[in-house]
Amino acid sequence: MSRKNSAAHAGLTPEALPPLAAVPGVSYIMPILNEADHVEEAITTVLAQEYPGEKEIVVAIGPSTDGTTEIVTGMAEKDPRIVAVDNPQGDTPIGLNLAVAATTQPVVIRVDAHSELTADYTASGIEVLRETAAANVGGLMVAQGKSAFQKAVARAYMSRIGLGGPAYHAGDEAQEAESAYLGVFRREVFDALSGFDESLRRGQDWELNLRIREAGGRVWFAPGLRVTYWPRSSWSKLVKQFYATGVWRAEIVRRHGTRNSVRYFAPPLLVVGVAAALIEALLQLSGTTRRWPRVLRRFTSLVHVPSTAYIAGIVAAAWSARDAGLRERCWFALVLPSMHLSWGAGFLRGLATGAASNRDRSR
Numbered sequence: 001m002s003r004k005n006s007a008a009h010a011g012l013t014p015e016a017l018p019p020l021a022a023v024p025g026v027s028y029i030m031p032i033l034n035e036a037d038h039v040e041e042a043i044t045t046v047l048a049q050e051y052p053g054e055k056e057i058v059v060a061i062g063p064s065t066d067g068t069t070e071i072v073t074g075m076a077e078k079d080p081r082i083v084a085v086d087n088p089q090g091d092t093p094i095g096l097n098l099a100v101a102a103t104t105q106p107v108v109i110r111v112d113a114h115s116e117l118t119a120d121y122t123a124s125g126i127e128v129l130r131e132t133a134a135a136n137v138g139g140l141m142v143a144q145g146k147s148a149f150q151k152a153v154a155r156a157y158m159s160r161i162g163l164g165g166p167a168y169h170a171g172d173e174a175q176e177a178e179s180a181y182l183g184v185f186r187r188e189v190f191d192a193l194s195g196f197d198e199s200l201r202r203g204q205d206w207e208l209n210l211r212i213r214e215a216g217g218r219v220w221f222a223p224g225l226r227v228t229y230w231p232r233s234s235w236s237k238l239v240k241q242f243y244a245t246g247v248w249r250a251e252i253v254r255r256h257g258t259r260n261s262v263r264y265f266a267p268p269l270l271v272v273g274v275a276a277a278l279i280e281a282l283l284q285l286s287g288t289t290r291r292w293p294r295v296l297r298r299f300t301s302l303v304h305v306p307s308t309a310y311i312a313g314i315v316a317a318a319w320s321a322r323d324a325g326l327r328e329r330c331w332f333a334l335v336l337p338s339m340h341l342s343w344g345a346g347f348l349r350g351l352a353t354g355a356a357s358n359r360d361r362s363r
Helices: 041-047 068-078 091-103 123-130 148-158 186-191 204-214 235-259 262-286 292-302 305-319 324-351
Strands: 026-032 053-059 082-086 107-110 115-117 135-142 185-186 220-229
Touching: 026 091, 041 053, 041 068, 041 115, 053 068, 053 091, 068 082, 082 091, 091 204, 107 123, 115 262, 123 135, 123 185, 123 220, 135 148, 148 324, 185 186, 186 204, 204 220, 204 235, 204 262, 235 324, 262 305, 262 324, 305 324
Parallel strands: 026 053, 026 107, 053 082, 135 220
Antiparallel strands: 107 185, 115 220, 135 185
């Protein structure tokens, strides 16, 4: 799908959206790639939602090599509610648009093979759509883990000092939001805005929600909608994920400038601060600073203050996690700077060169 330029006239305002039927049909969309271990359970769980209306799920299958395609097509042959579409390029936004194009129902719900919906997620989401006249509704992303490391990552996701900002990470009050996790959409969104931006491999949800808001539509956060999310299970995968996310966030900043929240600039500023502190420390160890005037030495030594304060904040956050075991707290102290610094480094790279062909290789 190509995006329309007349977003401001898209008619997504609460007044312009037509009333929903008493029990509207629902189309779930799921982009996948190499998910043979999870896809059957994911599809079965989605279709088992406690909702009396018509349901269908459209699965956009990337070029999988682990038998995912055969599993989904086999399920589709047995259940007409399951539709498989081919996504030869494998990119998430392309798969999402292909899936939307094959849907037939007035409500479109994005789902993920690694996320778990509560049984009443669909019914509750549609009720919120109706009550708020929103164009898109999202809930709380409840991160959970099994190992000590994954639990630490989950804690960081849900912590203000971890990801911070978005309501869907740590919000507790219903409110209008800048974006939504996954999303329960009115079909009019895709009719008016032509879907996700296929040039964005990451951040396409935020960008679509930006266009919804620019078109006068309402994006709503409902804390009663809860989705369990299982984060990456190893340090290397986590770093790759956050580096790629930072690169693509910078690409969005390059395109949309000041419409991005200022919080996105905190991690890259942290990277710059840490780099400056390391350089100053190396200059001290080499004796270079001895030749500098005393006033200059005192001034440059101030570069360590932000880094020291940040380290103190990390230690305090880990120490205050009294409900966690020692291993989880130690991992938490490592996970937080890993997320921040890898995201910030990716952001600086993306800001300087653009996202180009950068891919998230953490899955």
